[in-house]
Structures are given as structure tokens and as C-alpha cells.
Amino acid sequence: MISIERALEVTLATAEQTAAPDRMPVQTIPLEATLGRILREEIRADADYPRFDKAIRDGFAVRFEDVSTVPAVLDVRGESRAGQAADVTVTSGTCCEIMTGAPLPDGANAVVMVEHTEAVPPKAVRILRSVREGEGLLRRGAELRTGETVLTVGKRIELADIGTLASFGKFEVRVSQKPRVAILATGDELVEVRHKPEGGQIRNSNSYTLMGQVLAAGAEPVLLGIGRDNVEDLRRLIGEGLKCDLLLVSGGVSMGKYDFVEDVFAEYGVAVLFDSVAMKPGKPTVFGTRNDTFVFGLPGNPVSTIVAFRMFVTPVIQSLLKATDRTPGTLRACLEEPARRDASRTAIVPALVHFEGQSYRIRTAPWKGSSDLAGLSRANALVVIPQGDGVLQPGDWVDFLSLEKL
Ligand code: AMP
């Protein structure tokens, strides 16, 4: 049995060493499809941003010197609208009507908000407040200079990034191709979702949680359905799954009489790097490689499957994608209630976290163990209770994983 930290080191190092430099080639895709993908080109500003001195208020473009004492009455010369500059120069005693996003006319050096003015018919305006030089406007290049790097190789394309790409004219973007991830649920007791379980049967839920996690990690799921607890069935389906970049098998990796998954891995020559992690739930997590394929045997209990994926599979996928950020991404929170530690394993359990005052505050959520998916549904985080003796106390700091990020 190895520690979580060691298991994570092993998975990341293996992913890096095993994956050839050209693994997950670059592909060019339309901008519309880039959200959540990993960028494989550096993105530099194609121009200064903003491209011209622009108003950030609706009002009047003025010379700030003219309004140092107020009220001040100025003649209004022309209008500068978004998309259409005014063909005027603002000189002493004059101003120009201007809208948000419109180019600042020559001669002006500040914008007074319309709320701080009064019309003086027919063609003048009374300015009621002074402004500093540069107030109410953004100078050309204030946000970005031409050629400045904005997005680096390996960045996951998030909401703001897709907007940045759009504003730089990147209608096509170079990203990592998605790894294909085979998903195989195993168990004689499993029935498909549309079937009503009878006797000792249960519905297969792991295929769907794993599919969700694979999609969220930016990879492509390949559903292999349900494999039964016999060597022939597993041989056939695992053989199929080994053609993908990753193979995830859920169930059949514990000590049970019918847990054959590891035997079949051995038949195929999977080099197993670990098969037991000091983690609760998720102890019987198996990780290995076979040629170019990364292989995981995940514990069958639904919450264990989710936790093991989050801890070890996501980092391998991110590594294959050449993402800069590869770790499971824990945050810190302050415990609100006591939490008992486990002497032999680190617990990663459903929890309720909220932000209060200056920090996250967290407590374990009620749940009935590693099959209790409903308990996990009621939680919004997984809290990490480090292996050890005794009880963590309110006020102690702990790591947690948000469940919003799968
Ligand atoms: P195993 O790891 O095969 O011993 O399975 C552990 C527990 O997880 C058993 O109670 C199984 O019935 C349950 N289980 C295994 N696979 C699935 C699945 N695909 N969906 C839901 N529960 C499962």
C-alpha cells in the first residue's frame, strides 16, 4: 500500500515518461469548440487593446483644464459614437458629445459623465463636476500592447480565454487532440439503467459518472458497457479497451473470489505500478501501463470510483493533453466540526463547504459509506482528512476538492 502523495507522483511521472513527445498531436479546431480544450499555441495580442483612446463613460469629451472650476459652460461640437469617430478637435471652451466605446476626439483628455452635466440649449452644456486628466477614458494599449503574450501553451481554455481568442480574431485554434478513454464497468450484479434490478442486482452507475469525469477532463469517452465477472468476458473487453489511450475498469479489483480484473491485466502484460493506495475510500486502485495505454482498475463502489478518478485519472489525462495544470487542485478550508482520523489511511469524504468571512469553512456531510451516491449528491466537496491518530478539531485547516470541478 502506498500513500496518496506517492501514488500521485508515480502516475504523473509515468504519464510523462511513457507519453512520447508527439503523443496527443495538435489539431486545429473552430473557436466555437475550444471551451475546456488545452491550448497548443502561444496567443499574443494582434494589436494594441484598446486600439484607440476610447471613452468608458457616456458623456462629454473635454479638456480637463477647462473644467477645473465648475460649473463651466462649454460649446458642444459634434458627436463621437461607438464605431464612428467625430471629425472634430476639442479646443479650449468646447467639448464633444461621446458614448461608451467611442474614440476620443483629438484635443480632449477626459470624459465627464452625462449624469454630471446639464444641457444648455441650443448647443452648449453645463459641466457640474471637475475631472482629472485621463478620467472616463482608456488610452490606446492600456490593456495590452501589440505582441504581448496573453495565453500560454498548455492553458486550459476557460470562459475569458474564449472571449480573448475571439477578440484577437482567432477563428481557428490549435489545441491538443482528445485522448480516447475506454470505460468498462464490471460485475455480474450490474444491469443497464433502463432495466429494473431484481434479486441482488443493481444498476450500473459508474459508466455514467466516469463518462462525466472523462468529458470534464477534456477527453473522449468510449463506453464499453458491462463486463461480467469471468475471465473470457473480461479478456475480450479489456483487449478492446487497451486500444485506447486510457482504459478505466471499474469493479473487480478487490480481494473477492470473482475479482479477475488484475489477472486479465497480467495476461495482457500490463505493468502494474501500484494496486493499493492508503486512501479511504478507494484503497484497491490499480494503475499500470501497457505499451502506450494507461490502465486503471478503479474500485467498484460508486463514491470510491469518483474519488479515485479525481485523484489519479484526471492528472494523467491532463498530462497527456500537455496541460500546465495537472494536479487534482485542492483548496484549504477551516474545519467547523470535529473529524475523526483513520490510523491507516487518508480519508477523502463528502463534505459541505461554504465561504464565510475570510475563508472556506467545511464539515463532513452525512453519508453511509462508499456506495452512498445520494450522500455525495448532497455534498459539494470532498474533504481530505489526513491519516493519523485522534480527532481533528474545529479551527484546524484541511484540504478539500470542489465537486464543481469533476
Ligand atoms: P467490486 O469492486 O467489484 O467489489 O464492487 C464493489 C461494490 O461496488 C459492489 O457493491 C458493487 O455492486 C458496486 N459496483 C460495482 N460496479 C458498479 C457499477 N458500475 N455501478 C454501481 N455500482 C457498482
Ligand code: MG
Ligand atoms: Mg464486482
